[in-house]
Amino acid sequence: PxxxxxxxxxxxxxxxxxxxxxxxxxxxxxxxxxxxxxxxxxxxxxxxxxxxxxxxxxxxxxxxxxxLCVDLDRFKDVNDTLGHGAGDALIRQVAERLEACLRETDTLARVGGDE
Structure with missing residues:
Protein backbone atom coordinates (compact mmCIF):
# COMPACT_ATOMS: atom_id res chain seq x y z
CA PRO A 1 0.00 0.00 0.00
CA LEU A 68 -7.83 -49.87 -40.11
CA CYS A 69 -4.28 -48.83 -40.97
CA VAL A 70 -3.61 -46.83 -44.13
CA ASP A 71 -0.20 -46.34 -45.70
CA LEU A 72 0.58 -43.95 -48.54
CA ASP A 73 2.70 -46.08 -50.86
CA ARG A 74 5.65 -44.35 -52.48
CA PHE A 75 5.06 -41.22 -50.41
CA LYS A 76 8.82 -40.67 -50.32
CA ASP A 77 8.65 -40.16 -54.10
CA VAL A 78 6.22 -37.25 -53.57
CA ASN A 79 8.62 -35.56 -51.17
CA ASP A 80 11.63 -36.27 -53.39
CA THR A 81 10.07 -35.00 -56.61
CA LEU A 82 7.66 -32.28 -55.46
CA GLY A 83 9.16 -31.25 -52.14
CA HIS A 84 8.13 -31.58 -48.51
CA GLY A 85 5.57 -28.79 -48.82
CA ALA A 86 3.66 -30.83 -51.40
CA GLY A 87 4.03 -33.95 -49.25
CA ASP A 88 2.64 -32.12 -46.23
CA ALA A 89 -0.27 -30.80 -48.30
CA LEU A 90 -1.02 -34.33 -49.50
CA ILE A 91 -1.03 -35.69 -45.94
CA ARG A 92 -3.38 -32.90 -44.80
CA GLN A 93 -5.71 -33.52 -47.75
CA VAL A 94 -5.82 -37.28 -47.17
CA ALA A 95 -6.55 -36.63 -43.48
CA GLU A 96 -9.40 -34.27 -44.34
CA ARG A 97 -10.92 -36.71 -46.82
CA LEU A 98 -10.72 -39.65 -44.44
CA GLU A 99 -12.12 -37.59 -41.58
CA ALA A 100 -15.10 -36.59 -43.73
CA CYS A 101 -16.02 -40.29 -44.07
CA LEU A 102 -16.08 -41.05 -40.35
CA ARG A 103 -18.77 -41.01 -37.74
CA GLU A 104 -18.49 -38.68 -34.77
CA THR A 105 -17.59 -41.65 -32.55
CA ASP A 106 -14.76 -42.85 -34.81
CA THR A 107 -11.12 -41.88 -34.33
CA LEU A 108 -8.74 -41.00 -37.12
CA ALA A 109 -5.13 -40.68 -35.97
CA ARG A 110 -1.78 -40.02 -37.56
CA VAL A 111 0.91 -42.12 -35.93
CA GLY A 112 3.79 -40.90 -38.07
CA GLY A 113 5.45 -42.24 -41.10
CA ASP A 114 8.60 -43.95 -42.21
CA GLU A 115 9.54 -41.18 -44.69
Missing amino acids: VVDPAGAFQGFRGTATDITRELEAERRAQFLSRHDALTSLPNRNMLAERLDETIAQVARRREMAAV
Missing part, protein backbone atom coordinates in the same frame (compact mmCIF):
# COMPACT_ATOMS: atom_id res chain seq x y z
CA VAL A 2 1.00 3.61 -0.56
CA VAL A 3 0.46 5.98 2.36
CA ASP A 4 1.01 9.72 2.77
CA PRO A 5 3.35 11.20 5.43
CA ALA A 6 0.49 11.18 7.91
CA GLY A 7 -0.02 7.45 7.35
CA ALA A 8 -3.28 7.77 5.41
CA PHE A 9 -3.86 5.18 2.71
CA GLN A 10 -3.36 6.59 -0.79
CA GLY A 11 -3.52 3.49 -2.97
CA PHE A 12 -1.52 0.52 -4.18
CA ARG A 13 1.62 0.19 -6.25
CA GLY A 14 2.53 -2.92 -8.14
CA THR A 15 3.83 -4.46 -11.30
CA ALA A 16 2.25 -6.76 -13.83
CA THR A 17 3.70 -9.11 -16.39
CA ASP A 18 1.88 -10.26 -19.51
CA ILE A 19 2.23 -14.04 -19.61
CA THR A 20 -0.04 -14.56 -22.62
CA ARG A 21 2.78 -15.99 -24.74
CA GLU A 22 3.84 -18.41 -22.04
CA LEU A 23 0.26 -19.61 -21.55
CA GLU A 24 -0.21 -20.03 -25.30
CA ALA A 25 3.05 -21.99 -25.53
CA GLU A 26 1.94 -24.23 -22.66
CA ARG A 27 -1.45 -24.85 -24.30
CA ARG A 28 0.28 -25.63 -27.59
CA ALA A 29 2.66 -28.08 -25.89
CA GLN A 30 -0.27 -29.81 -24.18
CA PHE A 31 -2.11 -30.03 -27.52
CA LEU A 32 0.94 -31.43 -29.31
CA SER A 33 1.43 -34.06 -26.63
CA ARG A 34 -1.77 -35.69 -27.92
CA HIS A 35 -2.09 -34.39 -31.50
CA ASP A 36 -0.08 -34.47 -34.71
CA ALA A 37 1.47 -31.09 -35.51
CA LEU A 38 0.82 -31.33 -39.25
CA THR A 39 -2.81 -32.49 -39.30
CA SER A 40 -4.03 -31.77 -35.76
CA LEU A 41 -5.33 -35.34 -35.71
CA PRO A 42 -4.88 -37.45 -32.59
CA ASN A 43 -1.33 -38.84 -32.40
CA ARG A 44 -0.02 -42.19 -31.21
CA ASN A 45 -0.50 -41.23 -27.53
CA MET A 46 -4.16 -40.31 -27.91
CA LEU A 47 -4.78 -43.27 -30.21
CA ALA A 48 -3.43 -45.63 -27.54
CA GLU A 49 -5.77 -44.06 -24.96
CA ARG A 50 -8.76 -44.36 -27.28
CA LEU A 51 -7.91 -47.96 -28.15
CA ASP A 52 -7.71 -48.84 -24.46
CA GLU A 53 -11.11 -47.20 -23.89
CA THR A 54 -12.60 -48.98 -26.91
CA ILE A 55 -11.26 -52.39 -25.89
CA ALA A 56 -12.75 -51.95 -22.42
CA GLN A 57 -16.08 -50.83 -23.89
CA VAL A 58 -16.16 -53.73 -26.35
CA ALA A 59 -15.56 -56.17 -23.52
CA ARG A 60 -18.30 -54.65 -21.34
CA ARG A 61 -20.93 -54.33 -24.05
CA ARG A 62 -19.94 -57.35 -26.12
CA GLU A 63 -19.71 -55.13 -29.18
CA MET A 64 -17.33 -55.20 -32.09
CA ALA A 65 -14.66 -52.73 -33.13
CA ALA A 66 -12.20 -52.46 -35.98
CA VAL A 67 -8.82 -50.88 -36.60
Whole structure:
Protein backbone atom coordinates (compact mmCIF):
# COMPACT_ATOMS: atom_id res chain seq x y z
CA PRO A 1 0.00 0.00 0.00
CA VAL A 2 1.00 3.61 -0.56
CA VAL A 3 0.46 5.98 2.36
CA ASP A 4 1.01 9.72 2.77
CA PRO A 5 3.35 11.20 5.43
CA ALA A 6 0.49 11.18 7.91
CA GLY A 7 -0.02 7.45 7.35
CA ALA A 8 -3.28 7.77 5.41
CA PHE A 9 -3.86 5.18 2.71
CA GLN A 10 -3.36 6.59 -0.79
CA GLY A 11 -3.52 3.49 -2.97
CA PHE A 12 -1.52 0.52 -4.18
CA ARG A 13 1.62 0.19 -6.25
CA GLY A 14 2.53 -2.92 -8.14
CA THR A 15 3.83 -4.46 -11.30
CA ALA A 16 2.25 -6.76 -13.83
CA THR A 17 3.70 -9.11 -16.39
CA ASP A 18 1.88 -10.26 -19.51
CA ILE A 19 2.23 -14.04 -19.61
CA THR A 20 -0.04 -14.56 -22.62
CA ARG A 21 2.78 -15.99 -24.74
CA GLU A 22 3.84 -18.41 -22.04
CA LEU A 23 0.26 -19.61 -21.55
CA GLU A 24 -0.21 -20.03 -25.30
CA ALA A 25 3.05 -21.99 -25.53
CA GLU A 26 1.94 -24.23 -22.66
CA ARG A 27 -1.45 -24.85 -24.30
CA ARG A 28 0.28 -25.63 -27.59
CA ALA A 29 2.66 -28.08 -25.89
CA GLN A 30 -0.27 -29.81 -24.18
CA PHE A 31 -2.11 -30.03 -27.52
CA LEU A 32 0.94 -31.43 -29.31
CA SER A 33 1.43 -34.06 -26.63
CA ARG A 34 -1.77 -35.69 -27.92
CA HIS A 35 -2.09 -34.39 -31.50
CA ASP A 36 -0.08 -34.47 -34.71
CA ALA A 37 1.47 -31.09 -35.51
CA LEU A 38 0.82 -31.33 -39.25
CA THR A 39 -2.81 -32.49 -39.30
CA SER A 40 -4.03 -31.77 -35.76
CA LEU A 41 -5.33 -35.34 -35.71
CA PRO A 42 -4.88 -37.45 -32.59
CA ASN A 43 -1.33 -38.84 -32.40
CA ARG A 44 -0.02 -42.19 -31.21
CA ASN A 45 -0.50 -41.23 -27.53
CA MET A 46 -4.16 -40.31 -27.91
CA LEU A 47 -4.78 -43.27 -30.21
CA ALA A 48 -3.43 -45.63 -27.54
CA GLU A 49 -5.77 -44.06 -24.96
CA ARG A 50 -8.76 -44.36 -27.28
CA LEU A 51 -7.91 -47.96 -28.15
CA ASP A 52 -7.71 -48.84 -24.46
CA GLU A 53 -11.11 -47.20 -23.89
CA THR A 54 -12.60 -48.98 -26.91
CA ILE A 55 -11.26 -52.39 -25.89
CA ALA A 56 -12.75 -51.95 -22.42
CA GLN A 57 -16.08 -50.83 -23.89
CA VAL A 58 -16.16 -53.73 -26.35
CA ALA A 59 -15.56 -56.17 -23.52
CA ARG A 60 -18.30 -54.65 -21.34
CA ARG A 61 -20.93 -54.33 -24.05
CA ARG A 62 -19.94 -57.35 -26.12
CA GLU A 63 -19.71 -55.13 -29.18
CA MET A 64 -17.33 -55.20 -32.09
CA ALA A 65 -14.66 -52.73 -33.13
CA ALA A 66 -12.20 -52.46 -35.98
CA VAL A 67 -8.82 -50.88 -36.60
CA LEU A 68 -7.83 -49.87 -40.11
CA CYS A 69 -4.28 -48.83 -40.97
CA VAL A 70 -3.61 -46.83 -44.13
CA ASP A 71 -0.20 -46.34 -45.70
CA LEU A 72 0.58 -43.95 -48.54
CA ASP A 73 2.70 -46.08 -50.86
CA ARG A 74 5.65 -44.35 -52.48
CA PHE A 75 5.06 -41.22 -50.41
CA LYS A 76 8.82 -40.67 -50.32
CA ASP A 77 8.65 -40.16 -54.10
CA VAL A 78 6.22 -37.25 -53.57
CA ASN A 79 8.62 -35.56 -51.17
CA ASP A 80 11.63 -36.27 -53.39
CA THR A 81 10.07 -35.00 -56.61
CA LEU A 82 7.66 -32.28 -55.46
CA GLY A 83 9.16 -31.25 -52.14
CA HIS A 84 8.13 -31.58 -48.51
CA GLY A 85 5.57 -28.79 -48.82
CA ALA A 86 3.66 -30.83 -51.40
CA GLY A 87 4.03 -33.95 -49.25
CA ASP A 88 2.64 -32.12 -46.23
CA ALA A 89 -0.27 -30.80 -48.30
CA LEU A 90 -1.02 -34.33 -49.50
CA ILE A 91 -1.03 -35.69 -45.94
CA ARG A 92 -3.38 -32.90 -44.80
CA GLN A 93 -5.71 -33.52 -47.75
CA VAL A 94 -5.82 -37.28 -47.17
CA ALA A 95 -6.55 -36.63 -43.48
CA GLU A 96 -9.40 -34.27 -44.34
CA ARG A 97 -10.92 -36.71 -46.82
CA LEU A 98 -10.72 -39.65 -44.44
CA GLU A 99 -12.12 -37.59 -41.58
CA ALA A 100 -15.10 -36.59 -43.73
CA CYS A 101 -16.02 -40.29 -44.07
CA LEU A 102 -16.08 -41.05 -40.35
CA ARG A 103 -18.77 -41.01 -37.74
CA GLU A 104 -18.49 -38.68 -34.77
CA THR A 105 -17.59 -41.65 -32.55
CA ASP A 106 -14.76 -42.85 -34.81
CA THR A 107 -11.12 -41.88 -34.33
CA LEU A 108 -8.74 -41.00 -37.12
CA ALA A 109 -5.13 -40.68 -35.97
CA ARG A 110 -1.78 -40.02 -37.56
CA VAL A 111 0.91 -42.12 -35.93
CA GLY A 112 3.79 -40.90 -38.07
CA GLY A 113 5.45 -42.24 -41.10
CA ASP A 114 8.60 -43.95 -42.21
CA GLU A 115 9.54 -41.18 -44.69
